[in-house]
Structure formats: C-alpha cells, structure tokens
Amino acid sequence: MIEKQRGLSLTAMLFGGLLLGIVAVLASKILPDVIEYYKIRKCIASTATNAGGKSVAEIRLIYSKYAEVDHIKSVEPEDLGITTENGEVVISFAYEKRISLFSTVSLLIDFHASSAAKDRSGGI
Numbered sequence: 001m002i003e004k005q006r007g008l009s010l011t012a013m014l015f016g017g018l019l020l021g022i023v024a025v026l027a028s029k030i031l032p033d034v035i036e037y038y039k040i041r042k043c044i045a046s047t048a049t050n051a052g053g054k055s056v057a058e059i060r061l062i063y064s065k066y067a068e069v070d071h072i073k074s075v076e077p078e079d080l081g082i083t084t085e086n087g088e089v090v091i092s093f094a095y096e097k098r099i100s101l102f103s104t105v106s107l108l109i110d111f112h113a114s115s116a117a118k119d120r121s122g123g124i
Contacts, residue, residue, distance in 0.1 A: 085116060
C-alpha cells in the first residue's frame, strides 16, 4: 500500500523563502523611518508638556534639545507648527519621506502628527 506524502515541496519552500526575503528587505528599509517618526512624536509631546508660558523661540530650542538627544534629522525646529488651542500649546509637524526600494521604484510616506489631545493617535 502506498502512503500519502506530506510536507512542502522544494518549489513551495523556495517561493516561501523568496517572499520572506522580500518582506525582510522592505522592513529593513522602512522601519528606521517609522521609528524616527515615533521619536519625533515623543519629542513634540514632551516639548508641548514643558512649553507652558514660553515663547515660540524657546519652544523651538526645547525641541532642538530633545531632537539632538534622539538623533532626529527629518524635522528641524523651524519645521514645527506652534499654536495655542484652549490655552494649551499645540505643536504639529508634517513631512514626506521617499524611500528607494530598488532601481526606479520608491515608496513615499506622508508623516504628520500633533501634540493636541484629539490628534494623539497620529498618522502615517
């Protein structure tokens, strides 16, 4: 009596390995920029918390110190939008990041967030 074979074929293993490799390469290119985005969100939240009664120039200086510690290069202090809503300082930013994937193919991500309570969910 012939037993039924079980398991993956060589073709399925190669296809799965190729797919896994592509996902790993994409993640290695995208992940650093996403991590930097979350660092920027953390910095503007901390800056907004410490910004009570300070001028715009002082708020930008506070942010620049946080950005220097976290090695943030994508958003400079001049790129911040600083406003006051309901007596609370709100800091916002928006920028685009183009990530070269291979040859002539790039990925464009719009990053934006604000320290306002309604926008704490952020957005990529």
